[in-house]
Amino acid sequence: xxxxxxxxxxxxxxxxxxxxxxxxxxxxxxxxxxxxxxxxxxxxxxxxxxxxxxxxxxxxxxxxxxxxxxxxxxxxxxxxxxxxxxxxxxxxxxxxxxxxxxxxxxxxxxxxxxxxxxxxxxxxxxxxxxxxxxxxxxxxxxxxxxxxxxxxxxxxxxxxxxxxxxxxxxxxxxxxxxxxxxxxxxxxxxxxxxxxxxxxxxxxxxxxxxxxxxxxxxxxxxxxxxxxxxxxxx
Amino acid sequence: xxxxxxxxxxxxxxxxxxxxxxxxxxxxxxxxxxxxxxxxxxxxxxxxxxxxxxxxxxxxxxxxxxxxxxxxxxxxxxxxxxxxxxxxxxxxxxxxxxxxxxxxxxxxxxxxxxxxxxxxxxxxxxxxxxxxxxxxxxxxxxxxxxxxxxxxxxxxxxxxxxxxxxxxxxxxxxxxxxxxxxxxxxxxxxxxxxxxxxxxxxxxxxxxxxxxxxxxxxxxxxxxxxxxxxxxxxxxxxxxxxxxxxxxxxxxxxxxxxxxxxxxxxxxxxxxxxxxxxxxxxxxxxxxxxxxxxxxx
Numbered sequence: 001x002x003x004x005x006x007x008x009x010x011x012x013x014x015x016x017x018x019x020x021x022x023x024x025x026x027x028x029x030x031x032x033x034x035x036x037x038x039x040x041x042x043x044x045x046x047x048x049x050x051x052x053x054x055x056x057x058x059x060x061x062x063x064x065x066x067x068x069x070x071x072x073x074x075x076x077x078x079x080x081x082x083x084x085x086x087x088x089x090x091x092x093x094x095x096x097x098x099x100x101x102x103x104x105x106x107x108x109x110x111x112x113x114x115x116x117x118x119x120x121x122x123x124x125x126x127x128x129x130x131x132x133x134x135x136x137x138x139x140x141x142x143x144x145x146x147x148x149x150x151x152x153x154x155x156x157x158x159x160x161x162x163x164x165x166x167x168x169x170x171x172x173x174x175x176x177x178x179x180x181x182x183x184x185x186x187x188x189x190x191x192x193x194x195x196x197x198x199x200x201x202x203x204x205x206x207x208x209x210x211x212x213x214x215x216x217x218x219x220x221x222x223x224x225x226x227x228x229x230x231x232x233x234x
Numbered sequence: 235x236x237x238x239x240x241x242x243x244x245x246x247x248x249x250x251x252x253x254x255x256x257x258x259x260x261x262x263x264x265x266x267x268x269x270x271x272x273x274x275x276x277x278x279x280x281x282x283x284x285x286x287x288x289x290x291x292x293x294x295x296x297x298x299x300x301x302x303x304x305x306x307x308x309x310x311x312x313x314x315x316x317x318x319x320x321x322x323x324x325x326x327x328x329x330x331x332x333x334x335x336x337x338x339x340x341x342x343x344x345x346x347x348x349x350x351x352x353x354x355x356x357x358x359x360x361x362x363x364x365x366x367x368x369x370x371x372x373x374x375x376x377x378x379x380x381x382x383x384x385x386x387x388x389x390x391x392x393x394x395x396x397x398x399x400x401x402x403x404x405x406x407x408x409x410x411x412x413x414x415x416x417x418x419x420x421x422x423x424x425x426x427x428x429x430x431x432x433x434x435x436x437x438x439x440x441x442x443x444x445x446x447x448x449x450x451x452x453x454x455x456x457x458x459x460x461x462x463x464x465x466x467x468x469x470x471x472x473x474x475x476x477x478x479x480x481x482x483x484x485x486x487x488x489x490x491x492x493x494x495x496x497x498x499x500x501x502x503x504x505x506x507x508x509x510x511x512x513x514x515x516x517x518x519x520x521x522x523x524x525x526x527x528x529x530x531x
Contacts, residue, residue: 054441056531074528075445082443092438109444153442
């Protein structure tokens with residue numbers, strides 16, 4: 001399998017402080033299922049930001065889908081971002097839009113016609129159990145419902161790479177399992193999945209998943225206990 | 235928040251409102267544009283009216299002269315006037331010749347002298363319109379037949395008035411331009427504010443793969459709508475004031491002021507003011523939003 005993500009000696013520094021991420025070198029295979037774990041403050045969210053191109057690194061090279069995103073012109077980023085689905089830790093739903101319209105956003109941005117959008121969104125809302133909440137604004141949704149809307153929005157356009165930051169943090173175990181099955185199903189269809197989580201129970205549900213452990217801004221496998229450590233590039 | 239009916243109708247007319255809140259009608263931006271358009275319509279109407287006055291003055295000045303026969307003896311005056319009129323009519327440079335009736339001359343001084351003017355030796359007047367360069371020829375032709383004739387060139391006393399009117403007309407045009415610039419500057423500030431207010435949404439849209447143009451279009455719509463509604467309101471208010479002023483001007487019965495009331499073509503020009511305001515607001519908003527977005531990743 002070809003690598004869909006490549007990090008080479010990537011460093012990230014905010015302002016004049018120390019490096020949040022240091023010498024990150026790793027690669028993710030296309031079609032792989034990965035968990036990203038590590039203690040709070042280890043740099044997981046910063047690494048995810050680099051992956052969904054919300055941030056450029058201070059140094060190093062990042063290739064997504066074989067393209068160097070560090071030097072990529074701004075005008076080419078939207079097309080690249082449409083290949084990536086993101087579930088943000090804080091959901092980042094658009095407050096003035098209904099659940100339906102939030103989920104529909106990626107399809108509308110891609111120029112899909114309204115009928116096709118409606119069919120896809122209803123199917124997706126049904127999948128995450130929010131059909132009866134389609135017209136609700138985010139402020140009237142519970143934390144778990146907002147999280148499901150965020151997940152539906154991230155996956156509706158069938159992204160090639162799905163990045164999720166603590167996607168099951170606000171849902172009950174049953175819904176967490178359903179969502180994980182959704183991710184699993186997408187992965188089976190070829191989507192590369194990377195989930196940042198602290199939930200060891202969740203990680204146990206996907207036997208073929210590989211785990212990246214991030215500590216103090218570096219990818220590591222300190223005790224050798226993690227399954228399938230990532231292939232680290234020399 | 236339940237959108238107000240007018241907001242809903244407008245949103246329907248413009249299509250889906252998009253990820254930004256539905257625009258509120260009669261918000262501060264619409265009110266500001268209304269005021270700007272109102273002032274522009276007044277300044278524009280003044281400029282157009284003054285330009286019309288200037289043209290009228292130009293026409294009046296171009297070769298217009300009044301011959302005054304000032305002989306004190308009524309018989310001599312009448313004879314000189316008749317001879318002068320006959321001579322002038324034969325001049326090839328004379329485009330029009332009109333003897334001002336004595337009764338009209340008397341009525342001209344009547345407001346100041348009352349019936350006393352009837353006993354005074356008032357000059358005989360002949361209005362003449364000459365082709366370019368006709369005044370020296372007229373002077374030479376009159377000298378032998380009407381020695382008491384004085385030639386009053388209108389350009390001599392209307393020139394300064396015309397220069398003042400032209401300057402005021404230019405000033406009105408400059409005011410319209412300044413109001414346009416102020417409107418654009420205000421829209422730039424408002425667009426930056428709107429972008430700051432919705433920065434979170436804009437970031438999400440970017441991360442979902444929205445292009446700068448797609449995002450800018452959302453803001454453009456809002457500003458275009460505000461500008462259009464404000465522009466129409468300001469235009470209607472301006473026209474109402476102009477119509478009211480027009481009535482007052484008619485009551486004054488001044489030829490000079492009368493030309494400041496807009497003609498049909500002037501009105502059509504004023505009609506472009508709200509459209510221009512909408513265009514300025516939309517383009518300013520678009521350029522501002524795109525410039526700010528380019529600084530984001």
